[in-house]
Amino acid sequence: MFIMEAINALLHRVSCGKLTEPAPSLAAREAIFSAALRAADHGNLRPWRFLVIEGAARASLGKVFSAAALADDSDLNEAQLERYQKMPTRAPLLVVAIAQTSQHPKVPQIEQVVAAGAAVQNMLNAAFALGVGAYWRTGPMAYHPSVMKDLGLVEGESVVGFLYLGSPEGKLKPLPELAVADYFEAWPV
Numbered sequence: 001m002f003i004m005e006a007i008n009a010l011l012h013r014v015s016c017g018k019l020t021e022p023a024p025s026l027a028a029r030e031a032i033f034s035a036a037l038r039a040a041d042h043g044n045l046r047p048w049r050f051l052v053i054e055g056a057a058r059a060s061l062g063k064v065f066s067a068a069a070l071a072d073d074s075d076l077n078e079a080q081l082e083r084y085q086k087m088p089t090r091a092p093l094l095v096v097a098i099a100q101t102s103q104h105p106k107v108p109q110i111e112q113v114v115a116a117g118a119a120v121q122n123m124l125n126a127a128f129a130l131g132v133g134a135y136w137r138t139g140p141m142a143y144h145p146s147v148m149k150d151l152g153l154v155e156g157e158s159v160v161g162f163l164y165l166g167s168p169e170g171k172l173k174p175l176p177e178l179a180v181a182d183y184f185e186a187w188p189v
């Protein structure tokens with residue numbers, strides 16, 4: 001397994017939309033999933049849980065998506081429904097990242113969602129460092145009540161992302177050119 005220097009991986013990470021077989025190895029998964037658990041986490045609440053979906057289970061998720069879309073719009077045609085059905089097959093492995101928020105005297109719920117988001121970012125970074133392609137998606141399906149129900153979410157839980165993981169297909173996209181000075185300034189000005 002090739003492990004890039006940490007800072008190099010952080011500075012060069014890009015998402016990878018085209019993902020193919022094979023799915024990440026068990027060792028790579030263990031590292032990627034463990035990275036999630038090292039996210040900054042106010043109060044050490046571990047306000048997250050993750051569903052791992054692969055193989056035929058992706059078609060089941062596709063059914064959940066197409067049923068949700070059809071419930072919203074009964075006029076959807078076959079091709080449109082098939083698009084929803086096929087969404088989860090965009091990668092060999094999906095991780096549904098779920099924020100589990102609860103009332104806490106010191107940790108507002110938004111911080112708990114942020115921690116779950118940080119867990120996803122940690123997985124993106126770990127995946128990149130390991131040469132595993134990854135893409136964080138949400139979209140209407142992440143917030144659809146029937147999708148949430150079918151995935152087993154309960155009160156206080158929300159989907160912070162569908163993390164698609166697989167082998168990068170083709171070249172990675174170029175990095176955007178962003179200047180630190182455009183986003184960071186000394187204060188007071």
Ligand SMILES: Cc1cc2nc3c(=O)[nH]c(=O)nc-3n(C[C@H](O)[C@H](O)[C@H](O)COP(=O)(O)O)c2cc1C
Pocket residue numbers: 013014015016135136137138139160161
């Ligand atoms: C919470 C969240 C949700 C996202 N949802 C989507 C999505 O549904 N579809 C999409 O194309 N990109 C989505 N993105 C953006 C991509 O994951 C990716 O970050 C973006 O295309 C920029 O590419 P880069 O990560 O290589 O800079 C989302 C990002 C975040 C943080």
